[in-house]
Amino acid sequence: MSNTADHADSHSSLVVDNKKLLMWLFLGSDCMFFGTLISTHLIYRKLYPDSFEPTTLFSLELTSFSTFILLMSSFLMALAVSAMHKGQLKSFRRNTLGVIFFGLIFLGCQVYEFAHFVHEDLTLQTNTFGSTFYMMTGTHGVHVAIGIFWLICMYFYSHTGKMDAHESAVDVEVAGLYWHFVDIVWIVIFTAVYLVEFIPEI
Amino acid sequence: MAHIEENPLPVAADTGPLNSETAKYHTFVNLALALAAITGVELVLVYIPFHPVFILSVLLALSLFKFIAVIAWFMHLIYDKLLLTLAFGTGMAIATGTFVALGFLMSPSNVDFEAITQF
Helix, strand or coil: CHHHHHHHHHHHHHCCCHHHHHHHHHHHHHHHHHHHHHHHHHHHHHHCCCCCCHHHCCCHHHHHHHHHHHHHHHHHHHHHHHHHHCCCHHHHHHHHHHHHHHHHHHHHHHHHHHHHHHHCCCCCCCCHHHHHHHHHHHHHHHHHHHHHHHHHHHHHHCCCCCCCCCCCHHHHHHHHHHHHHHHHHHHHHHHHHHHHHHCCCC | CHHHHHCCHHHHHHHHHHHHHHHHHHHHHHHHHHHHHHHHHHHHHCCCCCCHHHHHHHHHHHHHHHHHHHHHHHCCCCCCCHHHHHHHHHHHHHHHHHHHHHHHHCCHHHCCHHHHHHC
């Protein structure tokens, strides 16, 4: 029995969980997807620099707040995953609720921003800037919405009693990986799309 | 019982991950504070009248740091297997390559604007 247990331990230290591997592969492919969207936006900005002046519309304060909120949600997500590894279901629920709340704030800010832009006559059809901007940030927003839905499902599932704290740790970790990915995509968008516009003569 | 008394490994195995998670907690708090501070610095930086190239370089460096920090610590990549880094790194490399290639291919000197306008 001892030999079998030792063998199982050495085996588990070598193998990679299938769910985690699949999620990392998916995130790698999603990187390519977002890479293309961001590249398209930046290239059209370079080709048609005078088509639109976004600094008149962008609110850096609002976007920085959104970025801060998303970063803090990532922090809470890391705590939720950690709590699950420790088998602390209550802590997991508390942190997950925090992530959901912060995610909803981020989405609220994005909806407000889009509504403001549309009110100022920047739509998908207005120009290349509008097309690529809405496509890129909208796709990111959809990812955030999917992440929130996933976490809400996980939160309610944790109340059914079917969730075993240790066995479900991998499931929570996979959801966490997805959420952190949404965060790192926004880190790139925040710098490449928003902040760069405010640098003079770039 | 004798097996447990003779072999303290089960206890060590139980407390090990807990200690590790406690250590991670402090790392997460420090990282969250650093990320918040960097976001604040980025916001202030674009309003400071430094040379544009300097500002752009610092912004890219800070953004890269945030990007790598979240992947390494929040996403546990430094604690995980190398295979996972390779799985994600491949996608990242292709995405970066696509960005660089498109940047060169679609530079204003390479694009026929009249043809686009006619289309």
